[in-house]
Amino acid sequence: MKLEDSKLFRQQAYIDGTWLDADTGQTIEVSNPATGEIIGSVPRMGATETSRAIGAANRALPDWRRLTAKERSNKLRRWFELLTENQDDLALLMTLEQGKPLAEAKGEISYAASFIEWFAEEAKRVYGDTIPGHQSDKRLIVIKQPIGVTAAITPWNFPAAMITRKAGPALAAGCTMVLKPASQTPLSALALVELAERAGIPRGVLNVVTGSAGDIGQELTGNPIVRKLSFTGSTDIGRQLMAECSQDIKKVSLELGGNAPFIVFEDADLDAAVEGALVSKYRNNGQTCVCANRLYVQDSVFEAFTEKLKLAVAKLKVGNGLEEGVTAGPLIDQKALAKIQEHIDDALNKGARLVTGGKPHALGGCFFEPTILADVPASALVAKEETFGPLAPLFRFKDEAEVVAMSNNTEFGLASYFYARDLGRVFRVAEALEYGMVGINTGLISTEVAPFGGIKSSGLGREGSRYGIEDYLEIKYLCLGGI
Numbered sequence: 001m002k003l004e005d006s007k008l009f010r011q012q013a014y015i016d017g018t019w020l021d022a023d024t025g026q027t028i029e030v031s032n033p034a035t036g037e038i039i040g041s042v043p044r045m046g047a048t049e050t051s052r053a054i055g056a057a058n059r060a061l062p063d064w065r066r067l068t069a070k071e072r073s074n075k076l077r078r079w080f081e082l083l084t085e086n087q088d089d090l091a092l093l094m095t096l097e098q099g100k101p102l103a104e105a106k107g108e109i110s111y112a113a114s115f116i117e118w119f120a121e122e123a124k125r126v127y128g129d130t131i132p133g134h135q136s137d138k139r140l141i142v143i144k145q146p147i148g149v150t151a152a153i154t155p156w157n158f159p160a161a162m163i164t165r166k167a168g169p170a171l172a173a174g175c176t177m178v179l180k181p182a183s184q185t186p187l188s189a190l191a192l193v194e195l196a197e198r199a200g201i202p203r204g205v206l207n208v209v210t211g212s213a214g215d216i217g218q219e220l221t222g223n224p225i226v227r228k229l230s231f232t233g234s235t236d237i238g239r240q241l242m243a244e245c246s247q248d249i250k251k252v253s254l255e256l257g258g259n260a261p262f263i264v265f266e267d268a269d270l271d272a273a274v275e276g277a278l279v280s281k282y283r284n285n286g287q288t289c290v291c292a293n294r295l296y297v298q299d300s301v302f303e304a305f306t307e308k309l310k311l312a313v314a315k316l317k318v319g320n321g322l323e324e325g326v327t328a329g330p331l332i333d334q335k336a337l338a339k340i341q342e343h344i345d346d347a348l349n350k351g352a353r354l355v356t357g358g359k360p361h362a363l364g365g366c367f368f369e370p371t372i373l374a375d376v377p378a379s380a381l382v383a384k385e386e387t388f389g390p391l392a393p394l395f396r397f398k399d400e401a402e403v404v405a406m407s408n409n410t411e412f413g414l415a416s417y418f419y420a421r422d423l424g425r426v427f428r429v430a431e432a433l434e435y436g437m438v439g440i441n442t443g444l445i446s447t448e449v450a451p452f453g454g455i456k457s458s459g460l461g462r463e464g465s466r467y468g469i470e471d472y473l474e475i476k477y478l479c480l481g482g483i
């Protein structure tokens with residue numbers, strides 16, 4: 001690995017401003033999903049080290065929250081600049097441990113950095129209220145204060161951005177944090193925190209603990225010092241963490257699974273819809289929680305859309321993300337391959353038609369062919385479960401009411417998409433979809449300036465936008481009498 005700045009390749013955890021190994025000396029290997037090669041290792045820490053990190057975050061809290069918003073903002077701004085200056089190294093590390101094409105990894109680094117920039121600005125806008133009083137000798141004031149010590153558990157699909165959109169608002173608000181990154185992609189997290197240290201974020205304010213998810217998770221949820229947990233990952237683990245947090249009524253933000261519908265109405269611009277489907281479905285090789293999971297196409301344009309999508313998918317280039325021109329990297333592991341294959345086989349057994357792909361790629365390893373299935377029946381597994389891979393299942397529908405009902409027939413409610421030009425339909429459908437986010441005539445909705453999050457079993461809270469910092473603030477009401 002040739003990083004311009006070799007110090008960004010950190011293989012120790014970061015607690016209280018110190019780089020550390022696990023107490024036991026045990027490590028976890030990090031491998032490259034494109035080659036299977038071991039690229040490094042990180043400490044396999046557990047509850048003891050996590051408890052120490054929580055203690056450090058607690059000690060750092062009084063000084064950090066006491067800084068003026070502008071002082072915190074300046075440090076975050078510096079962190080943003082360092083992320084941007086080191087974009088190439090950070091992207092290379094990410095492609096090596098996660099597999100996504102280098103261009104996508106670079107895109108993620110600038111997306112990740114944008115959250116730090118945004119919340120550096122928002123830090124200064126944590127306004128309260130004055131409320132016209134209910135009695136003439138009283139004045140009512142509302143102030144907002146940092147929640148305190150927070151914890152974050154993040155996934156491997158966006159190794160940098162899922163961290164910055166939690167750490168950015170937390171630190172901006174005056175909270176401190178203990179972060180547990182996914183074991184598949186800890187090197188990105190450690191590089192980010194190396195840059196946070198260089199930006200002057202004081203010791204203890206942001207700690208990274210690597211290792212056993214269960215042990216670290218239980219300490220983060222069970223330790224009463226931690227006042228809030230923010231988690232991005234599967235609904236099952238989110239449910240478990242929320243239950244654990246109920247013990248001492250910790251606040252939780254959860255960004256969980258999705259099962260995004262992508263609807264193409266007959267009045268859609270079909271070429272634009274194909275382009276949108278391509279980015280929404282195949283970006284990060286289908287491994288995002290906002291990826292189109294079910295593509296609903298109206299009867300009269302079904303064949304035309306299928307044909308156009310097939311041509312577009314044929315242009316995707318599968319391979320090692322470091323190679324020029326590659327647009328689809330490997331899946332994260334063999335488990336992911338088994339899941340997409342299960343979804344494909346199930347749909348074919350239930351009468352779906354294979355349009356393209358359908359099996360592991362000739363490159364072997366974790367590579368899989370970009371796949372399209374047509375005429376998938378509503379009974380298929382993929383209608384209910386998130387695939388998290390490059391499979392576009394096309395379902396037919398007749399009319400608006402039917403497709404809205406099918407789209408909403410899921411426990412999930414994160415992202416949804418539809419293509420239509422009729423203005424009345426655009427409003428009707430946008431309002432009827434039971435989702436936290438709706439992309440209309442676009443397949444790309446993520447930006448730091450908009451509120452990202454889901455409803456139903458897809459989660460609680462919002463990340464990014466002016467709402468994102470609220471998740472890290474408590475409201476306090478002051479009732480001032482004796483005026």
Ligand code: ADP
Pocket residue numbers: 153154155156180181182183213214216217218232233234235237238240241
């Ligand atoms: P995915 O299927 O995307 O890997 P998971 O929900 O399994 O989603 O993992 C997301 C994050 O949650 C990872 O950082 C993982 O280490 C962590 N995690 C997994 N199991 C647990 C657990 N029992 N307690 C706490 N964190 C967990």
